[in-house]
Amino acid sequence: MASYLKLFESGELYRRADALEAMLASCNICPRDCFINRLEDEIAKCFSGRLPVVSTYTPHFGEEPVLIGTRGAGNIFLGNCNLRCVYCQNFQISQNPKVERKNEVTHERLAEMMLHLQRHGCHNINWVSPTHFVPQLVRALVLAVEQGLRLPVVYNTNAYDSVEVLRLLDGIVDVYLPDLKYSENDMGEEFSKVENYVGHARAALVEMFRQVGDEMVFDETGLLQRGLIIRLLVLPNNVGGVCDSLRWIHDTLSPNVALSVMAQFFPTNKVNRDDVIGARYNLLNRRVGYGEYARVLETMEILGMREGWQQEIESASNYYRPDFSNPELPFEDIKDFQ
Secondary structure, three states: OOOHHHHHHHOHHHHHHHHHHHHHHHOOOOOOOOOOOHHHOOOOOOOOOOOOEEEEEEEEOOOOHHHHOOOOEEEEEEOOOOOOOOOOOOHHHHOOHHHHHHHEOOHHHHHHHHHHHHHHOOOOEEEEOOHHHHHHHHHHHHHHHHOOOOOOEEEEEOOOOOHHHHHHOOOOOOEEEEEOOOOOHHHHHHHHOOOOHHHHHHHHHHHHHHHHOOOOEEOOOOOEEEEEEEEEEOOHHHOOOHHHHHHHHHHHHOOOOEEEEEOOOOOOHHHHOOOOOOHHHHHHOOOOOHHHHHHHHHHHHHHOOOOEEEOOHHHHHHHOOOOOOOOOOOOHHHHHHO
């Protein structure tokens, strides 16, 4: 049973939705702390106002195996983002606010999307880049539960999250799926355009771990129902400092936390454009090398961190490339599962 159903039955889910919406009046939903009134549709630094923006929603087969099963994760891709990663593979929807404002939906419509994915047979509701729309998502969740939603909720985030908001999500989110992008703040400033990424992201992961720990709970078919999976995207030239992040996870959280180590990086967005000048961006203008990836896997072995998944470097950078110019079929990999 999804965690939020108990909160719904007690009335607490309604109270959480109210508390989160109240934060929009002087928006501190994420660490950017814009303090503008999004309830009056003032636009925050993430280029978002009162209504949620949904770029597409679809069964998705590119997540970890315990999330996709046979019918896929029920992905809802939220538009805009509170980061501005120069290498973002979803840049068509995360950094295109003029277009994405046209994709605003009501809370009722967002609830319908969740219910549609459930009817389609998806195994969960996967909120992708949810941070800047948490109040809207929880309000829509209330509406969807009233109409029969029962699937687990996956919080698929860049980890630049507010601990206060995460505490209000305790018991609502079943599976936390955060990226841990950097081990040094100057990397976050240079490549994602935010301050103190490391401090905020690590504090967020500590709170996620407090809520769900390192034990993963599966159903009888092997699908994940509750837990924490930390994603680590290996970038070329040690941008991101993945090995340092591994040591922090080991020492601060647990060596038994499930990890998803990814080799799918490919140069895109601003690191793949001739008109963007920046010597440091050139550090990212190639795929990850075998030796770079092997060093990360070796560090995991030395630390005794064996829970989770590792992508195959040979195929990852080609297989996981989305194209959101086709919102009906942004991921070609769905054809492999039909």
